[in-house]
Amino acid sequence: MPQINADRLLSDLRTLRSIGAQGTGVVRPAFSPKDMEARRWLKQRYEEAGLEASIDGVGNVYGRSRRRGKALLSGSHSDTQPTGGWLDGALGVVYALEVVRALAEDEATKAFPVDAVSFQDEESRFLGCLGSRSLTGALTADMEQGVTDSGGVTLEAALRDAGLAGVPRLRLDPARYCGFVEAHIEQGPTLEDTAHKIGVVSGIVGLRGIRFEFRGQQNHAGTTMMKTRRDASAALYELAHRINQEFPKVAAERTVWTMGRVRVEPNATSIVPGYADMDLQFRDQSEAPLKAFEAVVERLVAEMNARGGVKITATPSRAPIAPTQMDPGLRAHLEAAAERHAPGKWQRMPSGAFHDAGIISASIPSAMLFIPSIGGISHDFAEDSRDGDIVLGCQVLADAAAAILAEANAR
Amino acid sequence: MPQINADRLLSDLRTLRSIGAQGTGVVRPAFSPKDMEARRWLKQRYEEAGLEASIDGVGNVYGRSRRRGKALLSGSHSDTQPTGGWLDGALGVVYALEVVRALAEDEATKAFPVDAVSFQDEESRFLGCLGSRSLTGALTADMEQGVTDSGGVTLEAALRDAGLAGVPRLRLDPARYCGFVEAHIEQGPTLEDTAHKIGVVSGIVGLRGIRFEFRGQQNHAGTTMMKTRRDASAALYELAHRINQEFPKVAAERTVWTMGRVRVEPNATSIVPGYADMDLQFRDQSEAPLKAFEAVVERLVAEMNARGGVKITATPSRAPIAPTQMDPGLRAHLEAAAERHAPGKWQRMPSGAFHDAGIISASIPSAMLFIPSIGGISHDFAEDSRDGDIVLGCQVLADAAAAILAEANAR
Numbered sequence: 001m002p003q004i005n006a007d008r009l010l011s012d013l014r015t016l017r018s019i020g021a022q023g024t025g026v027v028r029p030a031f032s033p034k035d036m037e038a039r040r041w042l043k044q045r046y047e048e049a050g051l052e053a054s055i056d057g058v059g060n061v062y063g064r065s066r067r068r069g070k071a072l073l074s075g076s077h078s079d080t081q082p083t084g085g086w087l088d089g090a091l092g093v094v095y096a097l098e099v100v101r102a103l104a105e106d107e108a109t110k111a112f113p114v115d116a117v118s119f120q121d122e123e124s125r126f127l128g129c130l131g132s133r134s135l136t137g138a139l140t141a142d143m144e145q146g147v148t149d150s151g152g153v154t155l156e157a158a159l160r161d162a163g164l165a166g167v168p169r170l171r172l173d174p175a176r177y178c179g180f181v182e183a184h185i186e187q188g189p190t191l192e193d194t195a196h197k198i199g200v201v202s203g204i205v206g207l208r209g210i211r212f213e214f215r216g217q218q219n220h221a222g223t224t225m226m227k228t229r230r231d232a233s234a235a236l237y238e239l240a241h242r243i244n245q246e247f248p249k250v251a252a253e254r255t256v257w258t259m260g261r262v263r264v265e266p267n268a269t270s271i272v273p274g275y276a277d278m279d280l281q282f283r284d285q286s287e288a289p290l291k292a293f294e295a296v297v298e299r300l301v302a303e304m305n306a307r308g309g310v311k312i313t314a315t316p317s318r319a320p321i322a323p324t325q326m327d328p329g330l331r332a333h334l335e336a337a338a339e340r341h342a343p344g345k346w347q348r349m350p351s352g353a354f355h356d357a358g359i360i361s362a363s364i365p366s367a368m369l370f371i372p373s374i375g376g377i378s379h380d381f382a383e384d385s386r387d388g389d390i391v392l393g394c395q396v397l398a399d400a401a402a403a404i405l406a407e408a409n410a411r
Numbered sequence: 412m413p414q415i416n417a418d419r420l421l422s423d424l425r426t427l428r429s430i431g432a433q434g435t436g437v438v439r440p441a442f443s444p445k446d447m448e449a450r451r452w453l454k455q456r457y458e459e460a461g462l463e464a465s466i467d468g469v470g471n472v473y474g475r476s477r478r479r480g481k482a483l484l485s486g487s488h489s490d491t492q493p494t495g496g497w498l499d500g501a502l503g504v505v506y507a508l509e510v511v512r513a514l515a516e517d518e519a520t521k522a523f524p525v526d527a528v529s530f531q532d533e534e535s536r537f538l539g540c541l542g543s544r545s546l547t548g549a550l551t552a553d554m555e556q557g558v559t560d561s562g563g564v565t566l567e568a569a570l571r572d573a574g575l576a577g578v579p580r581l582r583l584d585p586a587r588y589c590g591f592v593e594a595h596i597e598q599g600p601t602l603e604d605t606a607h608k609i610g611v612v613s614g615i616v617g618l619r620g621i622r623f624e625f626r627g628q629q630n631h632a633g634t635t636m637m638k639t640r641r642d643a644s645a646a647l648y649e650l651a652h653r654i655n656q657e658f659p660k661v662a663a664e665r666t667v668w669t670m671g672r673v674r675v676e677p678n679a680t681s682i683v684p685g686y687a688d689m690d691l692q693f694r695d696q697s698e699a700p701l702k703a704f705e706a707v708v709e710r711l712v713a714e715m716n717a718r719g720g721v722k723i724t725a726t727p728s729r730a731p732i733a734p735t736q737m738d739p740g741l742r743a744h745l746e747a748a749a750e751r752h753a754p755g756k757w758q759r760m761p762s763g764a765f766h767d768a769g770i771i772s773a774s775i776p777s778a779m780l781f782i783p784s785i786g787g788i789s790h791d792f793a794e795d796s797r798d799g800d801i802v803l804g805c806q807v808l809a810d811a812a813a814a815i816l817a818e819a820n821a822r
Contacts, residue, residue: 186634187631187633187634188631188633188634188635188636189635189639190634190636205633207633209680218791219787220598220599220763220764220787220789220790221667221669221671221692221694222598222599222616222618222667222694222762222763222764222765223597223598223599223601223762223763223764223787223789224599224600224667224763224787225599225601225665225667226659226662226666226667226668228600231669231671233651233670233671233673234651234655234670236648237647237648237651237652237655237670238652238655240644240645240648240652241648241649241651241652241653242652244645244648244649248637251637254636255637256632256633256635256636256637257637258632258642258680258681258682258683259644259645259648260632260642260644260675260677260678260679260680260681260682260683260684261675261678261679261680262644262673262675262678264671264672264673267671267672267673268671268672269620269669269671269672269690269692269728270669270671270692271669271671271790272669272671273671279680281632281680281681283632283633317680351633351634352631352633352634352635353631353633353634354633376630376631376634376635378631378634379631379682380629
């Protein structure tokens with residue numbers, strides 16, 4: 001059984017953390033100088049681990065094993081949120097590196113090919129999961145066209161400034177692989193609350209986004225009588241609150257919904273707003289509650305529009321993501337390894353957050369492993385996990401990788 | 412009876428409009444170069460009309476009559492909203508100038524003293540009704556301390572840049588005056604909707620402001636289950652909607668309320684907001700509904716806080732303004748003049764907007780006259796009134812001024 005090197009693992013994680021560190025957090029948005037520095041650092045680590053390493057034309061760092069046989073791909077992303085935590089993405093990237101090294105150091109596994117990857121822009125500076133989409137051929141020229149970050153920088157300019165203009169883009173060869181396994185922090189409190197050490201992901205939840213626009217009439221807040229008002233903000237408050245009252249009636253146990261972005265114009269204390277908009281997002285591991293929510297939204301909007309006054313429109317705010325099931329064979333190996341190293345202290349769970357594994361799973365069998373997040377905190381400088389949990393998770397991944405490769409190469 | 416000169420009135424209004432014109436609107440915020448240019452232009456008009464004119468240390472333009480006897484003060488403000496209409500304030504300023512001239516040209520009224528004024532910063536670039544507050548002694552050094560505009564410019568710097576540092580500030584001498592009359596556009600649709608030409612203001616509504624703060628816990632929108640969330644935006648939507656359901660039950664006929672400013676943090680589609688705030692403003696011509704609203708707010712906030720989760724605080728967002736009654740004697744003269752020139756086509760009405768007359772009324776008897784706003788639109792480049800309505804309103808004001816002065820100087 002391959003043995004991971006805990007000191008080497010933690011040391012590499014801390015070095016990666018230092019690139020773009022701000023206090024306890026990390027600021028390393030895709031294509032920023034710090035992000036590219038981290039990718040060049042990782043490429044060197046891949047080479048030292050014996051992999052053929054490259055940074056492709058969208059910024060993916062890819063380390064290809066020189067061994068023959070069915071290969072396992074592992075990794076995650078090294079870009080961060082604008083004010084991100086140190087483990088979101090980085091954990092799975094360094095785990096993959098350590099698994100490559102641990103299997104190479106073990107007589108029983110040194111012949112197995114393990115490839116490692118750090119995908120680019122999982123965190124949506126320009127386009128969520130840009131790197132994994134590009135790798136699987138899901139990124140079309142249309143999708144890249146005119147894309148900018150929230151500051152107006154174009155993707156084209158960011159690629160050029162990062163020195164990636166004209167650099168070839170890699171394509172995943174599905175025939176090469178027996179699967180892809182991504183490790184990640186949970187980013188929620190479930191494992192901590194249940195005192196579990198490992199989560200084996202059953203599937204990644206599906207996601208829908210709806211943008212509401214409210215068109216009324218801007219007016220003076222002192223001279224416009226209530227009965228003649230067409231107040232865009234009042235309609236927004238009503239619809240949002242009624243959604244929060246109606247959704248629980250049709251939600252499943254783990255369905256979640258959020259209306260966390262709102263804009264009111266002109267957003268002044270003494271002016272009746274003439275325009276407002278708001279985003280609704282909802283997620284579940286099966287389609288049924290998502291469809292039920294869409295029906296509730298349609299009914300409430302129709303009912304409010306029938307009253308006249310403010311005109312409400314509801315349009316998809318993003319391409320829907322369908323719920324994705326993780327590969328049962330890979331899951332079984334992760335579960336067996338989790339039971340060996342943390343008997344009774346692991347659980348099956350859906351992933352409420354989206355991950356590159358959701359993209360890669362369309363091309364090759366994919367699975368995910370979670371470790372606990374302290375306080376469930378993520379996308380925040382305070383994001384953290386215990387050293388012991390970090391080490392344990394990597395050992396489970398290395399074990400599972402050895403078992404997956406042994407089975408795939410047994411024929 | 413004094414006769415106003417319609418061409419001269421409209422010509423002066425259009426000249427004033429040209430100072431800071433942008434399209435059909437006017438951009439002349441208090442103390443801006445355009446505002447000061449307009450004030451110097453007005454000072455010259457006052458002098459040509461025979462007044463002793465000055466610009467005081469807060470920017471008030473004051474034209475003092477050389478005639479003896481009880482004087483009438485008239486005027487309004489010539490500063491505008493950041494993107495203002497051409498008549499808001501300017502109408503009452505030019506009306507006062509024309510009334511001075513018309514009364515001076517009439518044998519029966521030429522001996523009556525009429526003073527004219529354009530107050531500074533009615534529109535709250537720094538401090539609402541700064542000029543009239545200063546004139547009546549209601550502006551304390553404390554209130555000026557550290558005041559800035561929304562761009563961070565201090566009042567002190569604005570005064571210095573406008574050349575007003577060290578310039579004496581005028582003080583109103585209540586003994587000099589029989590009253591103050593301010594003409595203004597209605598800024599609402601009531602006169603137009605009822606086909607009335609003149610509104611005689613019964614009083615200026617009182618106003619309360621409450622700022623709500625909602626403190627919850629920021630979380631990932633995919634991994635945080637509904638039952639563990641403390642979503643600041645959900646609490647905001649609920650409170651706002653319930654206020655909109657409860658207030659009508661205790662409102663008077665013309666009570667108005669608005670929640671037109673809202674902020675959600677971090678205001679992102681995929682993040683459960685940990686903080687939000689919102690302003691509630693409500694107005695009525697009597698205290699009872701204002702007090703009833705405060706009780707409703709207290710009850711709803713207590714009820715929601717008792718549930719736990721998001722913690723809501725409600726604090727006054729501004730000094731309350733008490734409802735102000737206009738002087739019955741001055742009103743009677745305005746009503747008589749309105750009935751002479753627009754028989755059956757005038758009405759008594761409260762002012763839903765606040766005006767300098769609300770400040771001046773604490774020192775001397777005050778009254779207001781409204782003319783119709785086309786479409787009820789104000790604080791917008793589209794603000795406008797018909798020429799015929801503008802001319803009629805000024806004639807009514809001149810008539811009423813003559814009658815007020817005749818009565819005050821009859822003893």
